[in-house]
Amino acid sequence: MTSFVSRVASGEHSDPAKSNWTAALRTRLGRTVPAGQLLPDRQPAYVSSWIYVFGVLTLAALLVVLASGAVLALGGATWWHTSSTGHFVNSLHLWSVELFFAFMVIHLWGKFFMAAWRGRRALTWMTGVVAFLGSIGTAFTGYLSQSNFDSQWIGSQAKDGLNAVGIGAWFNVLDPGQMLMWHIALLPAAVGVLVVLHIVLVRRHGVVPPIDADAPHDGPSHDDPGSAS
Amino acid sequence: MTATTTRRRRTPDAHTFPTRPYDLVKEFVVALIVVAVLTTVLAAVFSSPDEKSITLSDWAKKAPNDVVATAAGELAGTTTSAGYGPPYNNAATGQALGPIALQKWAGVRIPVDSAQDLVITPLRAVEGDAALAGAVSTWSSAAGDQQTKWATAYANALTAAPDGNPAAVKPSAGFGPVPVLAAKFLQLARAGGLEGALDASGNFYKGDATRGLLLLSDGAYLEDQARARNLGGDQWGMMNETGNYPGQPWMWLYTFWYQVKPFSTSDNADAQVWALMMVLTLGLILVPFIPGVRSIPRWVPVHRLIWRNYYRHQT
DSSP: OHHHHHHTTTTTTOOHHHHHHHHHHHHHHHSSSSSTSSSOOEETTTTSSSGGGHHHHHHHHHHHHHHHHHHHHHOTTTTTHHHHHHHHHHHHHHHHHHHHHHHHHHHHHHHHTTTTTTEEEEEEEEHHHHHHHHHHHHHHHHTSSSSHHHHHHHHHHHHHHHTTTTTTTSSOTHHHHHHHHHHIIIIIHHHHHHHHHHHHHHHHHOSSOTTTTSSSSOEEEEETOOOOO | OOGGGSSSOOOOGGSSSSSSOOOHHHEEEEHHHHHHHHHHHHHHHHHHOOOOOHHHHHHHOOOOOHHHHHHHHHHHHHHHHTTTTTTTSSSSOOOOOBBBHHHHOOOOSSSSOIIIIIIIHHHHOOOHHHHHHHHHHHHHSSHHHHHHHHHHHHHHHHHSGGGHHHGGGGOOGGTHHHHHHHHHHHHHTTTOHHEEEEEEEEOOOOOOOHHHHHHHSSSSSHHHHHTTTSSSGGTTTGGGGGOOOOOOOGGHHHHHHHTTTGGGGGGHHHHHHHHHHHHHHHHHHHHHSSSTTHHHHHHHHHHHHHHHHHHHHOO
């Protein structure tokens, strides 16, 4: 009987691409973003506009949102009502959220007018839109978690909209405990995953070329599922 | 358009274009510093709003007549929560979109009996008050029809009284124990014991404010305070925030529909606006696949500004 050690030593193994889940995942990840494109140090020459900055600004603002939210979480749900330091951290959280949305909306409109879904980039657009929607939900639950007058009023108003379509039966905006969980755990996790996926897709396909641009030299081109016609 | 309109256009691969040096990491770090500094400056200059929540004690002290009227309304079954429908009770079917009654389909998952849960149960927990105990006992032993008659008669008398002042209501046997219940309810609220009696439900910890907020919303005081701060539904509602703060401007499209007909006058406005927003949201997600909409960027030459260097060199 052949021992395990001798089988390993002899190199006896099946095709990793077929039987080894780890190798298959590695191969799949390697294909998702071409080598050198995850963090390239060069970009196509047409990438030359201030509008490109707003994607990065959105990401930077998201980090400030997460960081300020994490400090708020350290102090607890009511800390910012009783501490001037906590109130300042809450102010950082509020204004980073305002900046985050401002940058994200400009980024979204910029990408719309660039028709950035061209060249197999439809999924990039879709993940971006869903991340935007998830961000709205996250901010909304934040307003419900403030445990102040704004929360009371926003909750009492929002319940009618959510109840009207049957959502309020499970997503109770009058329950600040439940809303806080959505705000600090469930929705940020979902938005985080979507943002990572969005960035991976951006790196995978590269920045969309100008509308009606011709390839400067021979190279691959893609059928365009989202082109104008 | 050109001949290219007759066939699917092809978008060249980004990697086939000439490149230039670009430092993504440096750009991100600079952006992070800029955003952090900008956030700090905005926070230092403008702070953030934190208007204290309205306690039921505040309500009782500042609008006692409203508390008494609300208590009578809960007992009469005439308040918003009493006649709400799902998910709180079966008093109504709720809103619907034609034959689609999602509110009804969702069922009663957060059961609230407004008279019992919002008024009688908190009063029953008060000890050492014989008059109250007697009133609660009289109320509880009466038939439902009788309870409604008493409470409705008292609620109507309050409505007819100047400023809804209970002191101006002439005593009547037709009110049954309701005036005592309402007066004791006001007393309990004023003393600050109502929140715990409503939402703690025997649990030391509180996290769910459903009953307290339903009760507060049934009165006029909360909405009066909100309207004074331009937060009413016909004032763009939850998009705003107390004080001079930006609030949630990203919700403008949602709050917009409530300002225009037919939504502004519809009994099913919430369901209709939600349905419309779901359609629009789906449309935004599927923009790449919607003929006409996906061509707007080609018709509106904003892209020629964005890529002006590229197009200049092309011409």
